Amino acid sequence: MDSAATVPSSATAAATVLQEQQQQLQQQTSRISLLVKEVESSTAGANSANLVLQLDSLNRLTEFSEQLRARVQEHNQHIESLCSLHYEGFVESIGQLLQVKSDASQLQRRVADVSSRVNEVCARLNSLCVDLMQSGQTLHNLDSARESLQLCLPVLDAYSRLRAQMNRRQPYHALKTLERLEHSLLPLLPPYAFTEAIRRELPRIREQIREASENELKDYLVGVRGDRSRLVGAIALRLVAQQAGLAFSMLGSSSEPLDHGEGSNIDDLLDFSPVYRCLNIHTVLGEKTRFQQYYRNQRSYQCTSMLQMSPLGSSRVNYAEFFAQFVGFFVVEDNLHHTMPDMVTREFLNELWQNALEILTRLVRARLSDKLENTDALLDFKKYIQLLLIAMRSYGYRVALVSDLIKEMQAKYFRVLQDNYRPMFQHIFADDNYTAMLLQNAEDYKAQVLDLYPFSSAEFDSLPYPKRTSFSQMVPLVYSTCAQFVDECLCFHDGASADAGGTSNAELEDSLSKAINDLLAYTVRDCFKERLRELHLPELIQMIVNVEALEEVCDRLEAYTMQRLDSGGVKLHGKAVFKDCQAECESFAYEKMKEQVNKMISLAEYDWDYDPIEAGHTSSGNHGQQQAQSAQNLQQQLPPPSAWVSDLMAYLHSTFTAFTNLPPKVAQTACLISCKHVHEELLGLVMDPQVRSIGPAVLLQLSSDIACCKAFATNSPVPGLEPETLCMAFEELSQLLRLVVSNDWQVFLRECQTGPRSRYDRVTVSKAVQLLEKVREFDRRKGSFLANFRSKQRKETEVVLKQLRTLVPGGTAH
Structure with a gap:
């Protein structure tokens, strides 16, 4: 089965x-x-190489x-069919062509003849055309040359004018x-040699223009x-003084040039065109910012050098020149x-002003x-400062x-015035x-008192002549001098209202009150x-009367000052000063x-150990009884007072009787102090530690x-x-001696122990002990006399x- 199955599959594959x-x-x-x-196709020749390559790749060249031969044969057959179809028409055409040949030969001869004649005419025409073209070219060249010259002439004229302006030092016009030459005229011309030379020259000329404009600006800065x-500033200050109503001449002997500038404005006095031209030149050159900074630096330096190199002189003319130049700047x-x-700019001016003001202030x-x-110098100086402020x-x-x-000048002026018045x-x-002033008549009263001091007293006026004032000539003179001081202080503010640069009311x-108070508190008081x-007692007595009168002078001086100021804000502290x-x-x-x-008490000579009983004893047998009787008599009667007392x-x-002009309180105080001092000195003599014994006498x-x-x-x-x-x-010494x-010790002891003390309330126990010890010491020294009499007393x-x-x-019994 396997072989059977394999056979069909092989067949299928085949x-x-x-x-x-x-x-x-x-x-x-x-x-x-x-x-x-x-x-x-018609493209086979172009692609023959590609065709060969394709045939070679197929490997079927024979096929x-x-x-290809079959196609050639087809085409030949097609050609033969066509030729057989059109042969008769071709023959006719050949016949006609032969007939036309003779006509064509004749026509050729005639054409050749016409052609030769045309060639002759064309040759002559070509010659004329060449001449015409040459003339046209010449004419064109002439027109071009004329146009070029017309364009070149403005350039040359502008360049010539540029050189002339540079020679005349006119940088702005140059x-x-x-700019016209570079941007308007030269672009119209082709790059000729002379235009290229001009173009190469323009940057150097532009630099010369910049330098020339800066030199012109420097000349302006030196001149300004x-x-x-200074003249501009002087005129400005004078106009300010007139508008402010200041009643003084500003410029003194240096005002002669002002007569020529009467009514002139600044443009008539100064030519600002160099600045304008220089700014425009640097703007065109693209250096506007640099120029502005340069100008500001130069003016700042000039302002500083003007202040530092122009010290304030001592004369009025120097003041005028200095402030005129400062304001003029x-x-x-x-x-x-x-x-x-x-x-x-305003910022630049403010900065410049602040810097200048700081230097001026210093x-x-x-x-x-x-x-x-x-x-006088201070007043003159102040007037210029005041005008500067207003301007x-x-x-x-x-x-x-x-x-x-x-204000600082005012304080300085017041201090100088005080020093001058010292x-x-x-x-x-x-x-x-x-x-006290003796006035014989009304003329004396007016000349010595009323002309100097607005004194008024109904009681004094009712007195007949001759009459005396309570005060001396010093009082009217002090008032008149203080009033003169007030007048001179107000001279600093004459014509200077608050709007005119002065101080407010x-x-x-306040400033005037302070000045007068300082005058009274320091100058007058120090003098x-x-x-x-240096004064003696009578002069001191009159001085006390005068000082009391000076307190009233302060009231009248305050009234006078308020009258001068036409205000009621003046407060003087003179009364407190004169009370001091x-x-x-x-x-x-x-x-x-x-x-x-003290001088008179120094004349006192007490013989502390004197014993009249001892001085008067006898050698008789009954001398003891006589001495005892003398001691009893001594205690019963007082001797006359000492001559010095x-x-x-x-x-x-006599002194207190002469104190009629003194204020009652002063006279009473003086009398009381004198009596207390006499008592203290006498008590001091008795309690002196050097006095060790005191006798009854x-x-x-x-x-x-x-x-x-x-x-x-x-x-x-x-x-x-x-x-x-x-x-x-x-009373203290009187009670102690009594x-x-x-010998009233029992009463004194009883008052000290049980009180109240009435008879000897001024006596202190310590002083009683000291005096009793001195009496006991006297008894010890004189013990040989009156032994029987004094033994009990001792x-x-x-x-x-x-x-x-x-x-x-702290005491103990001894």
Whole structure:
């Protein structure tokens, strides 16, 4: 079965192979047919190589040749059929052609003849055409040359004009010519040799134009920083002064050039065309930003150098030149700002102004601190600063620093004024006679008082002539000098309202009040103190009266100042100053009186160990009884007061009697202080540690002296001072002496232990102990005398001392 199955499958495969071979054969046959058709086509020659390659690949060249021969044969048969069909027409055509041959020969002869004649004519015509073409070309060349020359002439003319403008140093016009030549004329011409040379020359000419414009700008910058700029500033300041209504001449001797510039504007005084031209040139050259920065740097440098190289002189002309040039600089820049806002911007001007103002502020402050010590120079300087403030504010600049400078100048002016017035007040205090003014008649009253000081008093006016004022000549002179100081202070603000650069009314009131108060508090007070140390007591008394009158002067001075200012905001503190002066003067007067009292007390000579009993003893047998009787008599009567005490009381009485012009309180205080000082000195003598013993006689003498002092106090020469008050000044020593002399210790001990203290309320236990110890010491030294009489007294003294010591804080009984 396997072999049977294999046989059919082989047959099938063979059939399949045979079928495939048949299909390949059919395909090759169809391709050969296509190749034959391709040979017949007109493109066979072009594709012969490809045809051969295809035939070679098929490997059936014989079959192809057979088919090709069959096709050739078919075509031959077709040709023969065609020729047999058209033969008769061909013969006829040949006959006709032979007939035409003779006609053609004749026609050929005639054509040859016409052709020869035409050739002759054409030869002549060609010759004429050549001549015509040459003439036309010549004419065209002439037209082209004329047109080229017409185009070249403007270029040559422009180039010639460009060179001429460069020679005449007209860079702006030259640049305009160069731009026209480069952008309008040269592009119209072909690249001739001379145009190429001109094109190569243009960059160098452009650079020359730039340099020439910068040189012209430099000449302008040099010129504008000189006299012309100063003249512009001078005219601007003068116009500002006229508009502000300032009543002073601004420019003094340097104003002559202003007569030629009357009514002129800045454009008439300065030629800004170099700046405009230079800006336009650099704009065209594409260097506008660079030029603007260059101009700003140059002007900033000029501004700085103008300030640093122009120190403020001391004369008025130098002030005018300096501030005219300073203001002129900014006036010029402000004018350029309005015409060229892109180059001179407001930011640049503000920065330039701030830098210049800082330098100016340093210069002015340096001048204020170093050189200006004259009020006239300060006023002159201030006027220029004030005009500067008004002018620059009108141009829109910030002037707060300038206002601060004026305030600093005002403070400086006031300080200089105070320094100038110091010697005047020194002379017033030094030259015064410190005596009340005697007025013989109304003329004296007017000349010595009213013309200097608006004094008014109904009580004084009612007095008949001759009459005396309470004050001396010093008071009217102080007032008139202070009023003159106020007038000179106001000179700083003359013609200077707040709108004109001055201070407001409130600021003026404050500054003037401060200046006057400083004058009174420092200058007047210092001169007062200097003179006060040199015065004697009578002069001090008159000075006290004068100072009291000066308090009223302050009120009148305040009224005068408000009248000058036409306002009521002036507040003077002169009263407080003069109250202090009065207190110092009173203190000096009290010290002078104490010095006089001390001089007279220094004359006191107490013999502390003096014992009249011992001095008067005898050698008789009954001398003990006599001495005891003398001791009892000593305690019962007082000796007359010491001579120095009587003289001192007489001096005090005469002095206080002369205090009629003094204020009652001052006189009362002086009297009370003098009495207290006398008491303190006497008490100091008694309690002096160097005085170790005091005898009864000295105690009685001291009691007599104190009694004399109390008698003076009882008959007090000062009105309004109660005698009891004045007597109390001597009460402590009086009670102490009475206690010791009267030996009233039991009463004193009882008052100290149980109270109340009435009889010896001024006596302290410590002082009582000190005095009793000195008395005991005296008894010890004089113990050989009156031994029987004093033995009992000595024992009592010891007992009292022990009791007193127990009453002293921290004390113990010995």
